[in-house]
Amino acid sequence: MFKPNFSLTLRNAALALALSACGLASAQTLHVELNTASLVNTGFLDLQFNPANTPAIFASATISHLSGFGDLSGVSLIGDVQKQGAGFVFGNTTDYNDLFQAISFGGKVSFDVTFGGLSDPSAAAIQSKFAVSLYGADGTTALGNYNPQDSTLMSFTWQPTAGAGAVTSDISDRTIASISAVPEPSSWAMLGAGVVLVGVARRRKLAA
Structure with missing residues (x-):
């Protein structure tokens, strides 16, 4: 009678989990978190999405799952x-x-940002940059270990390609700013299936 090799099944499940994790690297949705514990009182969050030149191939940056943004009734939107x-x-x-919003420091501010846009296979395709900055209560004093060229704590560059496009990131202050990938629905499905497979394999091994 054939007896399943549950050790091999467990290893295959682990491999499935690893492959699903690798898929996260290509996600166009990223999670941004700003830890303002080192800052005091109140200030401003500044988010910008600007092309390197105009006109540029259309691109968009959508922010969702906002946390720590406070009252949005007074948010300033430009462009x-x-x-x-x-x-x-x-x-x-x-x-x-530009989005300019008053926030309270001392906690965490976070959001997801999803990039999209039209394709441009030319070598001269114009990039667009999503920039994240923090300012003091005066609205002009940049905070943190920011990039001296543009006062950003982190930025993302959208590069149009022959496909959907590519995103690269840069962090100037890693004590405040961090980025993590957000799995696409298919990645979550793979991850869930892998977890279930591991659980089934372990239960069968214990029952054998």
Whole structure:
């Protein structure tokens, strides 16, 4: 009678989990977190999504799952930025697209950002950059170990390609800013299936 090799099944399940984790690297949705524990009182969060030049191939940056943003009734929106549900959508149709919001320091501010846009296979495709900065109560003093060229704590560059596009990131202050990948629905499904498979294999091994 054939007896299943549960050790091999367990290893295959672990491999499935590893492969699903590898798939996260290509996700176009990223989770951004700002730890403001080292800062005091109140200040401002500044988010921008601007093309390197205009006109540029259309691209967008959608922020969702906002946490720590406080009261959004006084948020300042400039350029191609629109409120959408509980989040905001940035376009790159003008040269300056900005969200400026008063926040309380001492905790964490986080959101997901999803990039999308039209393809451009040319070598001269114009990039667009999503920038994240923090300012003091005066609204002008940049905080943290920011990039001296643009006062950003972190930034993401959207590069149009022959496909959907590619995103690269840069962090100037890793004590405040961090980035993690957000799995696409298919990745969550793979991850869930892998967890179930591991659980079944372990139960069968214990029962053998």
